[in-house]
Amino acid sequence: MIPTDDSWTRRRMLRQFGTLLAGSSLAGCAQVKDESRERQSTTTTTSSTDYDPSDVSLRKLGQTYLSAGPPPGGGFSEVSVREDGKYAVVGTKWGTSGTFLVDLGNRNAPKRVHFLGNSDNAPNLDVKFDARDGLYHRAIEETWPGNFEVVDYGHSAGTPTNPTVVGTVSDGKSHNVKPHPTEPVLYTMNYGLETNGFDVYDVSDPTSPRKIGSHGPQGAGHDINVDSKRELLCCAYQSGQFIGFIIYDVSEPRHPEEIGRFDYEKQKPYDDAQLGEEAFGAAHHGHFDPQRELLVFGDERPQGIPGGKHVFDIGWKDGSPENPIPVGFTVSPNAQHMTGDYASRFDWTGHHFDIVSGEGATLVVAADWHEGTVVYDITDPTNPHPVDRYPTDDGVNDIALNGEVKQLGSPPMAWKAVYNDARNLVVVSDVFTGLYTFELTPALK
Template sequence: MTQKTRRTVLKLLGATTAVGGISTGSAQKGKKRKGQIQKFGHSLLSDPPGSYAEVDVRNDGHYAVLGSYLGEGGSFLVDIQNPTNPTEVHRIPSSSHTRNADVKFDTRPGLYYRSQEPNDEQGVGGVEVIDYGYGDATPQNPAVISRLEAGETHNLFKHPHADIVYTVNAHGSHEDEENTGFDIFDVSDPWNPQKLGEAGPAGALHDIVIDPDSNFMHCAYIGGALDGYVIMDVSNPTEPSEVGRFDYEGRPDYSEKRLENGEPGFESCHYANYDPERGLAVVGDEIGQGWPGGKHIFDIGWGDGSPSDPQHIGFTYSPDAEYQGDDPLETYDWTTHNHDIIPKGNNTLLIDGGYHEGAVVYDMSDPTDPVPTDEYETDDKADEANGAPWLGSAPNAWGADYNAARDLVVVSDMTTGIYTLEVTPTASKEI
């Protein structure tokens, strides 16, 4: 059913360490860890050739939208009002020459965005604006109404309070030190978006997430002039400014020894997200081959840290972290990917779309000592799925999004589609 080679529970519980001489592996003893997953529902959706990608849930929890990676998928609007039966409402196909890896809802109901990134010389870039009820279109009969001229775009983010979209042009391949982080677009008229400028430090910015309460933008720079975590202030949405950073330069890479000792490496900073109730951020490193990346916990106001001075206080690998091999079908096995943070009373949990791990829950209630506690292998109906041959077998979880309004998690699997899950602070299982 799965490609996993299980490690012992003892090995798993030892795989957490904080930087600065604070070892947390022994802190597990006698501590009751929390976090379990229950599945509500699943759908392969219309399952066109290729693979699914990012997932986003509308604020009210009525709809989810999925993107696609390679193939001819496009974007998929899914009704999740009944979480036991996620139902595809529409699919807007894409050309096999262009991928739509990222999708984001607008805060105005009836609009979403999908990134465009060329697969080859015939592909196109930018971001398409989709009307599914804002104007004349409907959820069942959507329309592409405009395009943000942003060049090849891997990720994007809509400002939570302003009609502004930020687009990220780097997918880790840009080494141009003059390349700025992101573009800024005014989408107040979604039929006529306008580019306002560029912002962010030079380097290959991979992804951004904005905290609507603090107006801090959490940026993951994956290479070029900068590899590391950057915090920007977007309280003035058209003039973002850097607040602080944690640069990976000069810090140790991942290695066999560091994995065996549960010690962090610092490479390929890929995704950063915030704790909505505590002054913390979680940053994941994605490494496709060789030694896998893990999750870093940063104090940005929880203790001695701050947005201007992020302090590294915790780290964990995925449950089955081991060498990933060099075969293309053995890559992205145990590295982490896109995640979300779930406050649950006195507990704080993290849900990750962990590639071949599937959906993984971590207990980060003690941020100096995060531990994986449960997982759901997202391989339902894998034998029926078209998928993509280069991925290897499912699970191939891409991302996870928590909706607080419905207390619901939605996970996308590149091969098997969409999952609706419940994550609870129940005593953990041995995984």
């Protein structure tokens, strides 16, 4: 049953008029923000799958500051959720060095299980669960020797409350890491202009990762995602010899082979575009649509016109993995020109997101920096548009931010959103205010 409360009726009318204006209409987007505050104390439920996907809403379930004691100081980055939805792991930067394991058993009350620091005070910016229970990987992004580490929290040597680092790679420097979803293979991003985009490691033995090879053009390789069903990998390149993304065949996960690419430098740059107009630059990361032959790719820009989200046809109609074709574009709900001063860098650009796919509907849940958490409807890939938003600044007055993280400006600053299908759970990390859990109502089936 679709809810019939007045706030829902107003939201639906606003969305319908906003969509008529344009898929990325700034007029329609602004209305999303107005309603998000109104909904923070509203619970919406339904038992039907017969609904307009643009009527799906975020409902906050819980939050944790992640601190061992008051006051929390911020400095949080990536988040990864285990496939069964029972644990999350959170990375750090800006004055906080280490990783947090969080128990998600009670969706309404996420609970910190451990904090694992490191002796060199280097940030563990990215974290990812391994396909094997009891292991996660954490990148070490700093000038001291240290590329990534393998943490055992229950696989063999450690436990959830007493984790231990069992494997370390000291050469190179990883910005992001990505385990293969089914094989003991780890892809690590080289965020340097004189290195290839990414490396491949065999992590069959977690205590002794073994480098197999390097791939991609030289430059700042930023992020990787893998679709194990299609046996495809997409990799973002932000600067250097190539800017854009490359699609690889990973039918042999240890030996990726390039099959297609999309060159941003052949497209209109953001500096030549108007706010909300499709443009290309600073390729950040992408996700394959689980159900359709589409690839969603986001751009992240620190200043000027903010980067948006593109939808690419890779087989849906005229495109293919060898020849991706852009068919849709949207910007965040309150997108505006960014001045470039440190306190407002990245504010309105897109950041890390995930795709939620159901029968006849597809959504993107995103952590879009100063926007907080945003839901986009991409059911029609030619008309992607934001439909809901939750500012992740709850409890900010109770936080004593450390000096480094204050440089990022003011909350919210949402870093990453992850969707867990097993539990209809959206997990979001905010640099300032910690970890949030949400559900989508009604849930896509």
